[in-house]
Amino acid sequence: MxxxxxxxxxxxxxxxxxxxxxxxxxxxxxxxxxxxxxxxxSAPYSMSKGLPKAREAIARYCVSRGIAGVETxxxxxxxxxSELIQVSLQAFLNSGGYRAGWMVxxxxxxxxxxxxxxxNTLVSLRLCSNVTxxxxxxxxxxxxxxxxxxxxxxxxxxxxxxxxxxxxxxxxGISAVKPRAALYIFPKIDTSMYKITNDEKFVLDFLREKYxxxxxxxxxxxxxxxxxxxxxxxxxxxxxxxxxxxxEFLENYRQ
Numbered sequence: 699m700x701x702x703x704x705x706x707x708x709x710x711x712x713x714x715x716x717x718x719x720x721x722x723x724x725x726x727x728x729x730x731x732x733x734x735x736x737x738x739x740s741a742p743y744s745m746s747k748g749l750p751k752a753r754e755a756i757a758r759y760c761v762s763r764g765i766a767g768v769e770t771x772x773x774x775x776x777x778x779x780s781e782l783i784q785v786s787l788q789a790f791l792n793s794g795g796y797r798a799g800w801m802v803x804x805x806x807x808x809x810x811x812x813x814x815x816x817x818n819t820l821v822s823l824r825l826c827s828n829v830t831x832x833x834x835x836x837x838x839x840x841x842x843x844x845x846x847x848x849x850x851x852x853x854x855x856x857x858x859x860x861x862x863x864x865x866x867x868x869x870x871g872i873s874a875v876k877p878r879a880a881l882y883i884f885p886k887i888d889t890s891m892y893k894i895t896n897d898e899k900f901v902l903d904f905l906r907e908k909y910x911x912x913x914x915x916x917x918x919x920x921x922x923x924x925x926x927x928x929x930x931x932x933x934x935x936x937x938x939x940x941x942x943x944x945x946e947f948l949e950n951y952r953q
Contacts, residue, residue, distance in 0.1 A: 716929035726844035732837035748775030798831030897923035
């Protein structure tokens with residue numbers, strides 16, 4: 699449906715993924731300069747856990763944020779958060795561009811030997827995460843000013859998050875928890891008010907009528923048909939338009 703609509707020249711607003719670059723939010727100059735500086739040396743594989751300097755910078759960052767018990771050896775880099783979530787869960791189950799993320803093991807690890815061994819095995823099997831992405835971690839963590847400018851009142855991410863949260867909660871039957879770090883918001887919809895029994899149908903009906911692509915909660919294994927997800931990364935005028943379309947759609951929508 700999505701591709702057929704765009705193939706017919708219909709402009710669809712895609713809020714199902716939070717890709718900053720797609721919405722005009724690029725990396726700061728310090729990160730781009732670091733990318734250029736290390737591009738020639740980032741072709742080989744790194745250690746499976748990641749580049750030592752990147753992991754040291756992450757450990758220092760964790761300490762600065764008050765996260766106890768984090769040392770360099772507790773840090774694992776990955777190709778974004780999704781991969782690292784999978785690694786951490788697989789270790790529990792004993793299953794044997796320049797995008798980067800990390801996870802850290804913190805606190806008392808004295809009883810977690812088997813779990814840590816499982817994580818080490820899993821990250822070794824995938825060789826290493828994207829070395830180019832790892833190479834800019836130090837610069838990204840050092841450039842606190844650029845990050846804070848976006849996150850304070852008057853900054854783009856702060857203002858868009860505040861608007862999305864407030865405007866969504868103003869729609870009858872919609873509630874949400876304000877995100878503290880995520881680039882998404884995961885509203886809850888009153889299914890008794892709108893007679894919703896299928897959240898995927900709700901998202902598809904909204905796409906058909908208002909040309910906005912959201913993600914239904916069921917795609918994250920949420921069992922009840924009462925949640926959907928959208929990113930608040932688009933410019934403010936797009937967010938305003940999207941939430942207005944959602945308000946209009948729900949005025950007469952019933953399953």
